[in-house]
Amino acid sequence: MSKVKYYYDNESLSYKKIERKPGRRIGLIALGIASSFLAGFILLIIYFNIPQIETPKEKALKRELNNLKIQYSVLNKKIDIAQEVLADVQHRDNNIYRVYFEANPIPEEQRKAGFGGVNRYQYLNGFDNSELIIETHKKMDILQKQIVVQSKSLDEIVKLAKEKEKLLTAIPAIQPIKNENLTRMASGYGMRMHPILKYRKMHNGMDFTAKKGTDVFATGDATVKKARRSRGFGNLIILDHGFGYETYYAHLSAFEVREGQKVKRGEVIGKVGNTGLSTGAHLHYEVHKNGKVVNPINYYHGDLTAEEYDIMLNQSTLENQSLD
Template sequence: MAKVKYYYDSETLSYRKIERKKRTTIKFALLFVLASALFGFLFVFIASQYIESPKERALKRELANLELQYKLINKRVDNAFTVLESVEERDNAIYRLYFEANPIPSEQRRAGFGGINRYKKYEGYDNSKLIIESNKRLDLLQKAIVVQSKSLDEIAVLAEDKEKFLSAIPAIQPVKNEDLKHMASGYGYRTDPFTKVRKFHFGMDFTAPRGTPVYASGDGKITRADNNASGYGKHIRIDHGYGYMSLYAHLYKYNVRSNQKVKRGDLIGFVGSTGRSEAPHLHYEVFKDGERINPINFYYGNLSADEYARLLEKASLENQSLD
């Protein structure tokens, strides 16, 4: 039962019943409904900012999982790049160098993609940067693998000529160890025996008795066997192909003639002291693409590791040459 309310009328000095008008009742009802709706809206709004719904929690877990998966993918891409870089390094420093092929520059291996934006479809999302970066790195990895694959195809073709190539390289010592007195002088700055001036010695001097056999250090063709080069005396030059040439100077006599083809280990001449020479010895030089290089790097064909170590030690001494 609704409570009845009264008010005191000072004119009549009596209490009178408060009569609520119907319009006022409706007004208060509407005001109550409006206030309730406003409070409910504010509650829902505040709750939506600070309280997650089950669906939102599920979506956040899914998003966090996707971010984790992308990070794991990037880590695997890093590992793949590490392995690929190791293959690329061996490809440039060993395989391509071994077969006299130009190394592939890193700019070519890691070149990006020009033209249109390949990743526009990934823009506009919360994690667009992560997704785009991951796809870029995957594309670069795929391109680098294609470049390396083509390089290995090229190496495979070059390897078909491997036997001929290996036979041609001047890879043995031209005078046998048992015939040597000692290795007199190596490649580098040495004292000239005649002027006593320090100058660069472009070959190696092997001291041996006159008439000691001299052997071809690799397969090739005799291009010169004459006494027409200043200082060398009687000397032989062998063109091995692939940019390699070897020279044998101060010989006593020849065992070959110009344009003759020889094999590694063939007897080509005998130690002497012709030309600009202080004593019987073989002056030996190796050329690559017209440039003199250190012959010490080409004796893997007939020396043991210990013999090579001893030879390397003697060749490094800065003493007096014999020519």
């Protein structure tokens, strides 16, 4: 209930009630409404021109956005650490595990191959932090692909490890002729003068001189791939040892095995002879790894002492005339 107000009338010497005029009241109301609108308009202008003023919802969204940025930064650091760990595993895989099991290293271009074709990250464009998000996704995709490649490599290593015993028995590791049956180690691997063609050419194996009919031994477990007469090599035996290894035994006088037969290291496979392009009874012996000829001098660790190996190494490096 509104209070009644009075004023003192000097003429009548009495108090009279103050009567409010209807028009004035309406004017005050209109003035109040206009003032409210004006104040609201001024506050609205201030709100749009002062960016520091934010609603609680905007503040919450801004905090969430900043939190996401921090999480993405942390995730990127974790990805970088994971890539460093993976790089170390890849290095050991190529330079230790695969070397130990004589497996070919995985090329860098295969490990770090990118993603071609269409823009696979196009759907991530248009955001305030698209660059950060796309970079993180790229790192994750590359890391996942490298992990898949490394996982397959380790599966292969595990398989090779399980076959290690088989590998060790298959690798050519002994002389094809016993030391006591040798006349001499006539010629080694390298450029040599051919005794018949009379010019220097690559001698892809080692020549062991021995009496005709001397036993020739398989230098590792294998399957007889070939046992027949060959042009130049005369009677030739080729053994497939698996794991990329093959050995050649040339100029034989007789075969003691047949094609397709399984043989063990140290088993007699033929006899020394003088067939093909040869100038005397001897065995021409070669070792092939993954289709390439390699020096047999590196494969006699199974039956030679250090002293015997040094003697053979010195003899094999002499650039004398070969026997074939």
